[in-house]
Amino acid sequence: MSDFxxxxxxxxxxxxxxxxxxxxxxxxxxxxxxxxxxxxxxLLRGKNRFKDLQENIDKITPRMLSKELKExxxxxxxxxxxxxxxxxLIEYQLTPSGKSFAAVIDAMIDWGLxxxxxxxxxx
Amino acid sequence: MSDFxxxxxxxxxxxxxxxxxxxxxxxxxxxxxxxxxxxxxxLLRGKNRFKDLQENIDKITPRMLSKELKExxxxxxxxxxxxxxxxxLIEYQLTPSGKSFAAVIDAMIDWGLxxxxxxxxxx
DNA sequence: AGTATTACTATACTTTTGTATAGTGAAAAT
DNA sequence: ATTTTCACTATACAAAAGTATAGTAATACT
Numbered sequence: 001m002s003d004f005x006x007x008x009x010x011x012x013x014x015x016x017x018x019x020x021x022x023x024x025x026x027x028x029x030x031x032x033x034x035x036x037x038x039x040x041x042x043l044l045r046g047k048n049r050f051k052d053l054q055e056n057i058d059k060i061t062p063r064m065l066s067k068e069l070k071e072x073x074x075x076x077x078x079x080x081x082x083x084x085x086x087x088x089l090i091e092y093q094l095t096p097s098g099k100s101f102a103a104v105i106d107a108m109i110d111w112g113l114x115x116x117x118x119x120x121x122x123x
Numbered sequence: 124m125s126d127f128x129x130x131x132x133x134x135x136x137x138x139x140x141x142x143x144x145x146x147x148x149x150x151x152x153x154x155x156x157x158x159x160x161x162x163x164x165x166l167l168r169g170k171n172r173f174k175d176l177q178e179n180i181d182k183i184t185p186r187m188l189s190k191e192l193k194e195x196x197x198x199x200x201x202x203x204x205x206x207x208x209x210x211x212l213i214e215y216q217l218t219p220s221g222k223s224f225a226a227v228i229d230a231m232i233d234w235g236l237x238x239x240x241x242x243x244x245x246x
Numbered sequence: 247a248g249t250a251t252t253a254c255t256a257t258a259c260t261t262t263t264g265t266a267t268a269g270t271g272a273a274a275a276t
Numbered sequence: 277a278t279t280t281t282c283a284c285t286a287t288a289c290a291a292a293a294g295t296a297t298a299g300t301a302a303t304a305c306t
Contacts, residue, residue, distance in 0.1 A: 016164075023235025024160075024228070031154060034294070037147075050253050061295065066254060076242045087303055090253065097238045102125060105147070107230030109126040112146025115220040119199045157264070173283050184265065189284060210273055213283065 029075050030101055035060055035068045040094070040101060043078060048091040077101065152198050153224055158183055158191045163217070163224060166201060171214040200224065 030036055035057070042056045054065055069092055072078045077098040083089040094101075126143060153159055161180045170179050177188055192215055195201045200221040206212040217224075 019236065019239075020232050023232045023239060026235040026238055027231035028154070028160075031151070051251085054253095059295095061297095062254060063256090063296090064294065067294095076238065087252070095241075097234075097241050100237065101234060104230050104234045106125045107227050108150035109143050109146045111220075111224060111227045112149040113142065114223065115149055115199065116142075116146060118218075118220050174281085177283095182265095184267095185284060186266090186286090187264065190264095210282075 026075070027104060030072070030077055030104075033068065035064055036072065037105070039065070039068055039072065040077065040098065040105075043092060043094050043098070044102065048093060050090060050092075053092070072098075149198070150227060153195070153200055153227075156191065158187055159195065160228070162188070162191055162195065163200065163221065164228075166215060166217050166221070167225060171216060173213060173215075176215070195221075 030040065038057045038060070039053065042053050045056070047053050047056045050062075050065065050069075053069075054060060054062060057065070069078070069080070073080055073092075076095055078092050078094050081091045081093060083091070153163065158180070161183070162176065165176050165179045168179075170176050173185075173188065173192075176192075177183060177185060180188070192201070192203070196203055196215075199218055201215050201217050204214045204216060206214070
């Protein structure tokens with residue numbers, strides 16, 4: 001149980017259903033950290049190989065790319081596919097869930113655009 | 124074509140909807156860190172005073188609460204209102220933007236719920 | 247035989263983020 | 277007069293996250 005989960009589940013009145021807390025935690029696992037969103041974005045652009053991703057995501061080190069890909073795989077956002085050709089080909093592909101994450105990013109962009117408009121109108 | 128599709132269709136070094144990147148960054152500023160979402164959630168539940176927030180957000184220290192409230196204020200998510208009564212009353216209130224952030228949280232929960240369903244169907 | 251490419255891993259380090267603990271000042275309550 | 281409450285701030289520290297740099301193993305290329 002993560003800290004965030006504990007926090008919200010201990011709210012007074014228990015008005016927040018546990019399933020919502022889990023859902024929110026899952027979403028935060030795709031967002032949190034410096035590199036996960038850029039990686040998901042690159043995968044949506046059809047960059048599927050390690051080298052490809054490394055070249056397309058500015059300044060990412062192989063250590064971080066490897067680490068984040070593993071986490072995204074564990075969380076069911078992508079699949080690592082090994083094609084036993086010579087030379088061996090490894091591809092990272094978004095799962096259906098991974099692809100549908102674009103909807104969350106859309107909501108984020110929409111809010112951000114409206115927010116900026118409101119902030120600049122006020123001043 | 125969704126906002127995010129436009130965002131990610133950008134090639135490295137090519138033209139890019141800069142406003143989308145800013146919008147996404149603004150949104151991440153409300154999400155990132157351990158305490159911001161719990162604080163926004165508590166404010167949405169009508170907890171407006173420092174003490175109130177501290178009691179309703181499990182294990183938060185006054186240092187973190189103060190720090191995060193300041194950041195959320197700077198980012199236009201909430202307003203700090205000082206009522207010059209005796210004793211002085213200080214209230215933190217979500218701005219219209221802050222309130223509308225609930226839409227992003229909804230999108231996050233929606234994705235998370237669907238994601239969980241898909242992950243458990245697969246296994 | 248020697249170099250290049252792909253897909254990483256290992257180790258050490260720095261930076262950022264969060265925690266623990268104590269203290270402040272103003273006013274109100276006892 | 278002393279304690280309590282509110283709304284914080286200060287300092288030191290620990291943990292987490294991210295960076296820098298080098299190295300590995302398998303194969304392919306020349």
